[in-house]
Amino acid sequence: MDVEAVRVEGYHEVLALHRMLMECNSEDLGSVYAGSPFIAAIQHRLVDALEAADPGQGWRTWRNADAHPHRVEAVRAHLAQAGEWWQDASDEQRAAYVRDLLAPLRLSQELLCELSGAPASAG
Numbered sequence: 001m002d003v004e005a006v007r008v009e010g011y012h013e014v015l016a017l018h019r020m021l022m023e024c025n026s027e028d029l030g031s032v033y034a035g036s037p038f039i040a041a042i043q044h045r046l047v048d049a050l051e052a053a054d055p056g057q058g059w060r061t062w063r064n065a066d067a068h069p070h071r072v073e074a075v076r077a078h079l080a081q082a083g084e085w086w087q088d089a090s091d092e093q094r095a096a097y098v099r100d101l102l103a104p105l106r107l108s109q110e111l112l113c114e115l116s117g118a119p120a121s122a123g
Contacts, residue, residue, distance in 0.1 A: 008046075011053050018046040018104075026071060029078040029101060037096070040103030047104040065105040075101050075115060091116065 008014050021043050025034050033039050051059035065072055075098065079086060086094070094116040099107065107115070 011050070014046055014049050014053075018043070018050060021046070025101075025103075026074065029074060034078075035097050035101045037100050040100035043104040063104060063106045065102050065107045065111055068105060071102065071105070072111070072115070079115060 008017055021039065024031075025039070025043075028034060047059060047063060051063075061067065078101070079098070089097070095112055098112060098115045
């Protein structure tokens with residue numbers, strides 16, 4: 001089934017939607033929406049648009065996950081309680097889930113490995 005594209009018009013609509021998604025995903029990391037690859041993709045596109053509309057280092061700096069220690073700690077706590085499905089997940093599944101939980105933030109390889117429990121890659 002095809003669905004027509006939905007237009008979000010202008011900087012302020014994009015910013016409002018971005019803020020709402022960030023707030024919702026920060027409140028309950030156990031919800032069915034937190035960690036959703038679909039929501040994460042939308043979040044990345046929204047902040048890509050904000051970054052393109054407001055060039056400079058502001059959004060690029062903001063997207064660095066290390067600049068959001070409270071959010072990273074919330075994800076760390078959530079993962080510590082994730083249960084059997086997390087233990088059974090492959091390294092790739094874990095990494096994807098961590099990226100989706102922190103979307104639209106960008107993680108360093110070190111932080112991704114730390115949170116996902118994957119071994120750090122050499123070099």
